[in-house]
Amino acid sequence: MDELDVWRTLPVKQQPNWPDPAELTAARDRLAALPPLVTAPEIRVLTERLGSVARGEAFLLQGGDCAETFAANTADKIRDKVKTLLQMAVVLTYGASVPVVKVARIAGQYAKPRSADIEASTGLPSYRGDAVNDIAATAVARRPDPGRLVDAYHASAVALNLVRSFATGGFADLSKVHEWNKTFVRDSAAGRRYEIMATDIERALSFMAACGIDLERTSNLHGVELFTSHEALLLDYERALTRTEDATGAVYDVSAHMLWIGERTRDLDGAHVDLMSRVGNPIGCKVGPNASPDDVLALVDRLDPEHIPGRFTVITRMGAGRVREVLPAIVEKVNSAGHPVVWSCDPMHGNTRDVNGVKTRHFDDVLDEVFGFFEVHRSLGTHPGGVHIELTGDNVTECLGGGEQIGEADLAGRYETACDPRLNTGQALELAFLVAERLQQGSPRLAPTGDRQVGR
Ligand code: PEP
Ligand code: MN
Numbered sequence: 035m036d037e038l039d040v041w042r043t044l045p046v047k048q049q050p051n052w053p054d055p056a057e058l059t060a061a062r063d064r065l066a067a068l069p070p071l072v073t074a075p076e077i078r079v080l081t082e083r084l085g086s087v088a089r090g091e092a093f094l095l096q097g098g099d100c101a102e103t104f105a106a107n108t109a110d111k112i113r114d115k116v117k118t119l120l121q122m123a124v125v126l127t128y129g130a131s132v133p134v135v136k137v138a139r140i141a142g143q144y145a146k147p148r149s150a151d152i153e154a155s156t157g158l159p160s161y162r163g164d165a166v167n168d169i170a171a172t173a174v175a176r177r178p179d180p181g182r183l184v185d186a187y188h189a190s191a192v193a194l195n196l197v198r199s200f201a202t203g204g205f206a207d208l209s210k211v212h213e214w215n216k217t218f219v220r221d222s223a224a225g226r227r228y229e230i231m232a233t234d235i236e237r238a239l240s241f242m243a244a245c246g247i248d249l250e251r252t253s254n255l256h257g258v259e260l261f262t263s264h265e266a267l268l269l270d271y272e273r274a275l276t277r278t279e280d281a282t283g284a285v286y287d288v289s290a291h292m293l294w295i296g297e298r299t300r301d302l303d304g305a306h307v308d309l310m311s312r313v314g315n316p317i318g319c320k321v322g323p324n325a326s327p328d329d330v331l332a333l334v335d336r337l338d339p340e341h342i343p344g345r346f347t348v349i350t351r352m353g354a355g356r357v358r359e360v361l362p363a364i365v366e367k368v369n370s371a372g373h374p375v376v377w378s379c380d381p382m383h384g385n386t387r388d389v390n391g392v393k394t395r396h397f398d399d400v401l402d403e404v405f406g407f408f409e410v411h412r413s414l415g416t417h418p419g420g421v422h423i424e425l426t427g428d429n430v431t432e433c434l435g436g437g438e439q440i441g442e443a444d445l446a447g448r449y450e451t452a453c454d455p456r457l458n459t460g461q462a463l464e465l466a467f468l469v470a471e472r473l474q475q476g477s478p479r480l481a482p483t484g485d486r487q488v489g490r
């Protein structure tokens with residue numbers, strides 16, 4: 035058997051009950067014949083960039099929707115999400131004088147793990163993301179359809195095409211820093227703070243130009259490196275897009291630059307860990323408060339046996355109330371084993387709450403978990419390497435609090451997510467400013483040196 039198919043012999047969680055095996059085989063064959071979405075050299079560049087995060091020389095910003103949908107795969111929504119990430123990144127880069135590695139949850143985040151196969155409220159199969167079924171609450175819509183795996187590939191290709199153009203085609207030029215600020219954010223406290231910072235950046239650019247520095251030819255100022263990522267959940271999809279590079283014999287999952295394994299599918303002897311252990315991409319793994327230090331070390335040993343900086347990102351999602359208590363022992367264990375991992379904080383998934391049947395999160399909890407994460411790493415002398423955020427470029431009202439003080443009564447206003455509640459642009463920007471402050475107070479290796487590349 036091809037070693038890339040060993041996962042098929044192992045316990046596998048969270049796969050849809052596809053009703054027709056022949057349809058699934060046809061979809062897999064179709065996917066296997068389609069071109070890669072990303073290439074091996076790009077994937078290796080991301081590993082290198084994450085390697086610098088692991089060494090404490092850069093910061094990882096990972097963010098995007100909880101669940102992308104085909105309906106929301108529009109020019110406006112993609113542009114606005116990219117703008118939000120660019121804004122956050124520039125706030126972090128400028129505010130903390132640190133290179134920021136930008137990884138979007140985009141162009142492939144179409145599959146969701148669910149707590150139950152059957153949705154209690156409707157008796158229908160649960161919605162598992164647009165790559166599997168439709169969110170509408172009818173039996174026909176909820177039937178898992180393998181044709182959607184192919185649709186997800188094409189939707190990803192369309193999104194990625196635009197993302198690539200935005201990243202390098204002038205849109206992300208630093209001279210456009212004001213234009214990334216959306217009108218609905220401009221009047222908020224975070225929006226105003228951003229305007230001031232953007233004006234400072236423009237002034238700095240004019241100053242450099244006046245000094246005779248050729249900004250036109252400084253490519254870092256005119257585009258950004260923006261990488262893609264999604265949860266590696268549907269293994270038929272990921273396997274069909276796993277390819278061997280002719281020149282090197284190296285194996286990569288070419289559906290995205292970075293893949294992560296979810297909290298619910300990270301079993302050491304399970305299928306997800308097996309398949310991801312055999313691909314060369316940077317791999318992340320979500321780790322919740324029930325993971326023991328030994329569990330996490332076993333995962334790191336399995337997924338990063340060669341101790342490659344940037345290969346493995348531990349994405350902790352402990353909840354604001356638990357992070358200070360459970361994170362230290364995990365960090366110490368992995369660290370003392372000598373693994374050069376990236377430590378990233380997902381302050382969303384441990385802080386979900388129910389308000390009258392509506393899933394939400396409070397900005398204060400999100401912030402508190404990020405601060406707890408920083409405190410733990412500072413006290414251990416390790417690098418708080420990054421954040422992993424669910425966000426949108428829209429003015430939604432899905433998470434409580436923040437500068438605009440979204441209250442429980444506001445949740446009904448613009449609650450649009452297909453799965454988990456996301457920070458809106460104002461909340462995301464506010465978070466970026468607060469993280470930048472923490473980062474700046476940080477480790478000596480990240481102190482401004484004046485000679486470091488802008489790192490955009
Ligand atoms: C997610 O990132 O949307 C997710 C399901 O997270 P976790 O695996 O941490 O629960
Ligand atoms: Mn989510």
